[in-house]
Amino acid sequence: MAEKVKKGITLSRRSFLKFAGGLSVTGAVLGLAGCGKPLTPEKAAGGDGWLPTQYDNRGDFPTQVKGRISIDPKNPSITRDDQKCILCGQCIEVCQNVQTVYGYYKLPIKNETICVNCGQCTHWCPTAAITEVDDTQKVWEALADPDKIVIAQTAPAIRVAIGDDYGFPIGTNVEGKMVAALREIGFDYVADTNWAADLTIMEEASEHVHRLKDPTAPYTMFTTCCPAWVKFMEYYYPEMIPKYSTSKSPQAMMGAMIKTYFAEKKGIDPSKIVSVAVMPCAAKKYECTREELNSAAKYHNKPGMRDIDVVLTTREFSEMLKMKKIDLAKLQDSDFDNLVGEASGAGYIFANSGGVIEAAVRTAYFLATGEQPPAVVLDLQPVHGLQGIKEATLEIPGIGEEKIAVAQGLNNARKICDMINAGQAPWRLVEVMACPGGCISGGGQPRSSVPPQDRVREKRIEAVYKIDKSMRIRLSHENPEIKKIYTEFLGQPLSEEAELLLHTHYVP
């Protein structure tokens, strides 16, 4: 299916790159019809983005069903004010047609209202009747308690989105002001989840290379940093569990590291720490409640200790600033705290659909060959952009050809899983992010357009790639603070200590 062209020529996202010197990367956008055969690229050009083809890509669904989704009162991520609900059915549209959750009743035994916690309905609801569960009070209380050390971590996607609330043009990177704002409302330390994204890559890329070399390992490995995707798989495709990377998400790794490594280095009693994650995501509120994410408790033998205590969305964080009358635009930039504050460009691109896999193959290439990745791997163009399913083929010396794929929106994840079950999937590594665009358009981001639009997504995506390109260090394995944690605390990727603190398991 690949068309071969000369080294260095980029045609388009649907074009292919072919290199004579041992490395080739090919990329295609696939149009997939259910679990059937891939369509040709020409047919895919007719449109198979994150939406089903019968809808256009601007986000204006023809509403087919009036009514509303059910929300469990115990849902840790979303809630609804029924007084505001106008029964327009937009939440059903996004849940059913983009995420293929509502109305997909092939369920195992769990007796629950089905929700994968992605929070996309909070973006589609025209009256903001559906919102995230408000956890701001927990954070105010921690900040007011003199016995607590309150530590924030900030996800990759927030810094290119929160500026929307303060008059910055869409896609402005306000990282320094975001850190300053957290200090202004009283956080004692500010860590960067991007640092933990580099740590995730060290573990995940090591795991991937290990599996590539092991003929008994599952053929495909899935990335697992999106908790909505993890929950979706546990509900609908539990047979995929062996294919899952066991590496925790960056949020979860950071949580474990703050109460162990960081606490030890800074001489802080871990039981005094309140660990707050600021995320673009409603599902991260759910992730932090997962029982198995209690590595610090195991490490310190302190049952009940949680790796992450509270997750705030970008919107909640912004609300807190407004309550304190803090204008983000007027703050002087501040830096993250050291030890857990430096990130490579690879850590930054996690925010975009395709970013996790691109970061992973940069380091996997190095781990497999001992050589730094060439430019075509460093900028893996075929996995950029808003197409629902993207594909690339790498030629890694010593390993051979490796096909990879990226899905955004759970409707597209479903197609990938159905293809795997039908024996039609050639991919060794697959990234899935539940939200179209990835976390830059997560369920906790500012409602800068309702429903969310691709023009907003594109600006944020562009901003993230621009940061990556501007970084001196763009590879996770070259991050000096990541090298330091392995030298001084973890040993090496997949070590016993790393397995205890940085890896997890899944529950069908």
Ligand code: HC0
């Ligand atoms: Fe994401 Fe993440 S990239 S899921 O969207 O992997 O929420 O921004 O923080 O954990 O890093 C969200 C964003 C993260 C995590 C990272 C991953």
Ligand code: SF4
């Ligand atoms: Fe959360 Fe990102 Fe997954 Fe959306 S894609 S549910 S924001 S982790």
